[in-house]
Amino acid sequence: METYQDKLAQIEERTGIRATWNVLPNNRTEAAKLVVPPTLMYAPLKRIANMPRVNYSPVNCSRCNAVLNPYCQVDFKSSQKRFVCPLCGAYTNLPSNYAGITETHLPAELAQTSNTIEYNLSFTNEKRQHPVYLFVLDLCLPEDEFESMKERVSNAILALPEDAVIGLVTFGTTIQVYELMYEYCPRYFVFRGHEDIQTSQLESYLGLRNRNRPNPAAQGSLDQRFLLPIGQCLDSLAQIVDGLEPDPWPVKQKARPLRCTGIAISVASSLLGAVNPSSAGRIIVLTGGPATVGPGMIASTDKGDNLRSHSNIDKKEALAAHVKPAIKFYTALGKRCLDKGHCVDIFGACLDQVGLHEMRPLVDLTGGQFVQSESFSNVHFVDSFEAVINSLSGDKDALLDHGMNGIVEIALSPEIRVSGCLGPCGALGTSGPVVGENETGKGKTASWKVCSIDSLTTLAFVLEICATPKDGATPPGQQRYVQFKTRYQSPAGDYILRVTTMAYRWAGREGARVVSAGFDQEAAIAAVARIACWKAESMPSADVLRWVDRAVIKLTARFSQFEKNRPETVKMQTNFMLFPQFVFHLRRSPILNVFGMSPDETAYYRHHIMRADVRSSVTMVQPVLIAYKPENPDEPGPVDLDSRSANPQHVLLMDTFHHVLVWRGDNVVQWEKQGLAESNETVSKLIQYPVDDAEEIITSRFPRPRYTHCDQGKSQARFLLAKLNPANTYTSGSGAAGEVMLTDDVNLQKFLDHLKKVSVSE
Missing domain, CATH: 1.20.120.730 (Sec23/Sec24 helical domain)
Known part of the structure; x- marks a missing residue:
């Protein structure tokens, strides 16, 4: 029998949308009582089976600009066919090429299953442009980490398509911007890392200004010294990466290296803004420690000064003195990248902190990725980094589908407004009748810019009901509509428009009872x-x-x-x-x-x-907790995330999304020590199946989760105990089942x- 959750899953598979309330209240008074606001969790690039893809332009409503969709009523009998927009009720004439449609011969966008459809705009009048990838590499690394980083970058360059445009910036105490057009004599420009460099200054220093050509993008070969298609600079780029050396600036004893991460990203942003102002761009930062010099620094060079903690930040202590200026700097830098449509990824590999707390506004505004690990050679880092690079290459078998320089717009029925969006995007500040009075997240707009978006990226749109009780007194069964339009650039350079339209039941006079059922x-x-x-x-x-x-x-x-x-x-x-x-x-x-x-x-x-x-x-x-039991190891099942589930005869698989753990009870460990895993098929399955299932979870997820294999009572079992509900504690008595936890x-x-x-x- 189909359950309510099954129906919600089907809607999500068809549209990429999950709603907190699938029946909307009929007025703002009732909406205020919901506690959890009506919110649409929307994945703009979700992989949808059998989704229509067409090579022509969409048809828009003449009043609200909504795109033709399955909920539109079409007048098939009139000579000039027209449709009624379900969002605003306006009539719009269809183009002449729709003259032959009938009730049994419909275009793709009017099919009842076409809640989501994609338009390839590159087949119309859009010019194809290939995205730009600018690598920003940290040189202040130990030798083994430095070699691992170079290996990751070399593999990434080979994985990207030949027509992808690439650039290279390195940093330590200073910043080096490399020219890529010289194979046998690499040349780079050096900038100090102690103060920010404005875009106009960078253009002047790098010779990007041309008085006769005020538009930098029109300067032709003058700009192609720093950003070139991989096919034209592969040899020179490989030689440069292979010849990189750690930062030569001396580091004092018991001191941190001088690392100007903030200014390096700023220079990279200015370079992309000057050379590639309108097309999609991605700044890929690989760093191995905190910034210690220049704007964006988060720590002093003295290792005796610990890195800031939550307590230091809350109490505004001296160790947190750099936090607010750094956040302000990275936020401003994020807005600058957002305006240009450029994304920033931070790949950090360090046993300590690298400054993700301060850099988070930069990454979140531009839709970039955070990947954090202890080492550049860690399998968690390697697989996560490769997953991103493979998605950028347009590989159909990649874990992620990818888009860049996207804009998401929302259209709503008149009784509904949008308060804002929570997710990796930036508000564009476009006004309109759908903009709500309140603001949650990035609000006061009807469109948002998403510089980077993948098939797992989900945005949360918080809605508000603006109808009064009088307005809401509508007959039961009526619907209200929402439409998302996402325009983005694919890794191949094509411009794509994805349109998703969804209808939600309007409660009418039925009240809270019907709303709660949704x-x-x-x-x-x-x-x-x-x-x-x-x-x-x-x-x-x-x-x-x-x-x-x-x-x-x-x-x-x-x-x-x-x-x-x-x-x-x-x-x-x-x-x-x-x-x-x-x-x-x-x-x-x-x-x-x-x-x-x-x-x-x-x-x-x-x-x-x-x-x-x-x-x-x-x-x-x-977290999800699955138990493998000796009586039936072929059919594991979920159990409560509870200390009573830690049975000595069971094997547990815990998935916290970021961490996958296999825990074996004491009895299972003893069975393995006695050699029963080789002679007893049941024990063999009990030990091996959880490991196989854990590997399947790990290989199908981004970012790659950490993996731990532990036994009951051992030190690493603490990762499991920390997540369990402490039903059994040292005060519960010795007769309690499961693991006894030492906690209050x-x-x-x-x-x-x-x-x-x-x-x-x-």
């Missing part, structure tokens, strides 16, 4: 996590946790049945039952819980949940009991 608790926790991360940018962590607590209390009080002041009478609908449990694990997750976490680690986890789809977001919030943390049952107690007294 609640999607998985999409809701993904939206709440994003809103909490957004609030954490301007609020203390304790205040964010209080906001989350108030949200789950209000939701429980609003959408459950109970008798006043009687917690034991609380009954929740099936599609609400897991939400309090999700909130419990969200509060304990590294997304919100900063205890024991560095600012870089927190920034890393928040960056990824702000771009993950619903399923991945739920896994980040509440509140368990899930106490959390739920207190939630019910507070909710019924509201």
